[in-house]
Amino acid sequence: xxxxxxxxxxxxxxxxxxxxxxxxxxxxxxxxxxxxxxxxxxxxxxxxxxxxxxxxxxxxxxxxxxxxxxxxxxxxxxxxxxxxxxxxxxxxxxxxxxxxxxxxxxxxxxxxxxxxxxxxxxxxxxx
Ligand SMILES: [Zn+2]
Numbered sequence: 437x438x439x440x441x442x443x444x445x446x447x448x449x450x451x452x453x454x455x456x457x458x459x460x461x462x463x464x465x466x467x468x469x470x471x472x473x474x475x476x477x478x479x480x481x482x483x484x485x486x487x488x489x490x491x492x493x494x495x496x497x498x499x500x501x502x503x504x505x506x507x508x509x510x511x512x513x514x515x516x517x518x519x520x521x522x523x524x525x526x527x528x529x530x531x532x533x534x535x536x537x538x539x540x541x542x543x544x545x546x547x548x549x550x551x552x553x554x555x556x557x558x559x560x561x562x563x
Contacts, residue, residue: 460551468489478547489558495557512537
């Protein structure tokens with residue numbers, strides 16, 4: 437593990453000290469750090485199975501999720517069209533490549549966004 441731990445003055449942070457991308461990838465609960473945040477690849481659990489944190493109520497208000505997904509899909513479609521113009525690959529090659537890429541990118545973006553939102557809400561609740 438070569439990641440730096442940063443300066444020791446992190447008093448404003450909640451106790452876990454987990455970086456957001458790592459929390460999003462592993463689905464770490466903001467309170468106890470268990471891998472319980474996601475019930476499905478891109479769907480939050482209703483509550484943490486380990487500590488009982490009410491994730492559902494923290495998620496409330498995350499209305500921009502749909503907008504983020506739409507924007508991302510739009511960008512990917514435009515990118516796909518650009519590549520088609522440029523390389524003119526056979527259609528099966530396009531589908532083979534862009535299908536998984538789109539699904540993966542959307543799922544990761546949703547995970548990242550939802551994790552960011554839940555952590556933000558959780559910190560607000562601590563004040
Ligand atoms: Zn928990």
